[in-house]
Amino acid sequence: MELPRYEVYALRYATVARKPQENFIAADPHEGPATMDYFVWAILGQGETIVVDTGFTAAAAERRGRQFLRCPVQALGTLGVDAQAVRDVIITHLHYDHAGNLDKFPAARFHLQEAEVAFATGPCMCEPFLRHAYDVEDVVQMVRHVYAGRVAFHRGDVELRPGISLHRIGGHTDGLQVVRVHTERGWVVLASDATHYAENFKRRSPFPIVYHVGDMLRGYDRLRMLADSDAHIVPGHDPMVLRNYPAWRPGNAEIVALHAPG
Ligand SMILES: [Zn+2]
Numbered sequence: 001m002e003l004p005r006y007e008v009y010a011l012r013y014a015t016v017a018r019k020p021q022e023n024f025i026a027a028d029p030h031e032g033p034a035t036m037d038y039f040v041w042a043i044l045g046q047g048e049t050i051v052v053d054t055g056f057t058a059a060a061a062e063r064r065g066r067q068f069l070r071c072p073v074q075a076l077g078t079l080g081v082d083a084q085a086v087r088d089v090i091i092t093h094l095h096y097d098h099a100g101n102l103d104k105f106p107a108a109r110f111h112l113q114e115a116e117v118a119f120a121t122g123p124c125m126c127e128p129f130l131r132h133a134y135d136v137e138d139v140v141q142m143v144r145h146v147y148a149g150r151v152a153f154h155r156g157d158v159e160l161r162p163g164i165s166l167h168r169i170g171g172h173t174d175g176l177q178v179v180r181v182h183t184e185r186g187w188v189v190l191a192s193d194a195t196h197y198a199e200n201f202k203r204r205s206p207f208p209i210v211y212h213v214g215d216m217l218r219g220y221d222r223l224r225m226l227a228d229s230d231a232h233i234v235p236g237h238d239p240m241v242l243r244n245y246p247a248w249r250p251g252n253a254e255i256v257a258l259h260a261p262g
């Protein structure tokens with residue numbers, strides 16, 4: 001049987017200007033400013049919609065000094081996805097920019113790596129450096145969803161559907177997972193924070209928010225094994241994503257089609 005081919009979209013919902021030394025452990029300080037964009041992703045096909053990550057709220061943007069462009073749920077609505085009705089949400093990891101807005105998905109099961117929940121609720125969170133990118137309210141909310149039977153725990157590599165699989169990479173956080181999707185142009189990998197920018201994996205220069213540098217470097221090799229080419233690896237925060245892929249609709253360059261041959 002031939003594998004299903006899914007549509008995959010990146011939806012930008014926020015942005016912030018940063019210095020390059022904030023994006024690479026070993027940065028050249030002479031480089032210019034480096035924008036960081038924030039995305040959620042949606043996988044469509046076989047009569048269903050799977051959302052990947054839920055973004056942050058306007059209040060979180062305000063607290064952290066990010067420029068909030070639109071609510072991720074509103075961006076999904078533009079694409080025709082009703083958050084109220086979504087049944088499966090993959091959370092790549094529990095950082096505040098990936099796991100807010102959970103209450104806006106009342107029908108969803110949340111797919112997470114066991115290691116991510118253990119990491120975000122365990123002794124590492126006593127360290128300010130490791131907990132800074134988590135919002136305790138998101139984590140507590142997810143624990144409530146565990147008790148409500150709404151979390152699907154995964155361990156390592158898992159096939160979620162024919163043509164959609166989850167892969168634990170770790171590195172950035174202990175339980176970070178990436179999503180591999182079969183599309184008309186082959187295997188696309190939503191790398192999330194396994195590589196914030198394409199430059200991180202291409203220069204093998206990790207992003208400085210990191211739990212395990214060795215796992216992050218090995219993760220770059222995993223990404224390349226999982227994706228059909230470097231152009232099939234979709235970084236988690238790279239403004240190039242909006243430039244490299246075709247707009248979903250003419251006039252809406254904030255949503256791009258990752259499955260379409262560029
Ligand atoms: Zn992160």
Ligand SMILES: [Zn+2]
Nearest residue numbers: 095097193236
């Ligand atoms: Zn992130």
